[in-house]
Amino acid sequence: MSTYSFLIRRVLQALAVVLLVTVVVFCLLHALPGGPARGILGPQATASQIAAFNHEQGLDKPLPVQYVYYLNQLIHGDLGMSYTLNEPVSQLITERLPKTLLLTVLSAVVGLLVAVPLGVWQAVRRNKPVDYVITTLSFIAYSTPVYFLGLILVLVFSQVLPWFPAQAPQGNSVADVLSQPQGLVLPVVAGAATMVAVFSRYMRSATLENLTEDYVRTARAGGTRPRAILTRHVFRNSLTPVVAMLGYYIPVLFGGALVVEQLFNYPGMGLLFWTAAQSSDYPVLLGCVLVISVATVTGTLLADVLQRVIDPRVKAGRS
Known part of the structure; x- marks a missing residue:
């Protein structure tokens, strides 16, 4: 199968998955306690108020009609209104998402820059003391919760050794965050630690496997x-499984960002999700879930395409 056909097939599959995600989010919206009207108007709303709200919002129509209306809203960027902040969810996410992307991209870049050469180095020195030491440290880093690791980083590098601030950079834009680089150090390290542990193991295994191949x-x-x-x-052949794994690791990065942002008070989408969960702000929660799901599908698609570019021998039926 040609690269062009492969790309079309992958894009169509991604669109189908995104459509399925919208169905799931739509069902979750209607599974709210008391329905969407009760969640928006609050527990004190009367039956007549709920009925009027349902009629105004079209919630008294058949579910297929409501879903088409909901899909049309999504296409136009309408994710509903926040219960507590009284702002459009799309606007809240638009303000916070770039800062979360900055944090996750920096964590991924730092994690890969450390993990890839570290995995190759372990493979070259297989079964030597340095290999055992790094493997032990990797298992410890992988099994340590991000929240606990973040607390340790704050305690050591902000309290005992006052090198970096305990609070992440504040601001309304990415430029504001980048203007305070010292505040990014601890959140980025906390987000990259688990990635280093995971991807160094993948790189080590892939390198060891390729070192035994006939071409070597x-x-x-x-x-x-x-x-x-x-x-x-x-090195190039060993990168193929690592690149493939990177796309599937995107939801883990976003999940880690949720904890990291809450811990360091980083003004991104993870902190927005955390705050919304505390106040049961369902439109914000479901909007964040939808965005993260789409990002995951997009990441998987990019991983498949990059894997094909790195190793053209990968066939669409096996990837």
């Missing part, structure tokens, strides 16, 4: 230097 033995027999074999051949 052939290159060695031809007199190619070990460093050249590692950098020109093994």
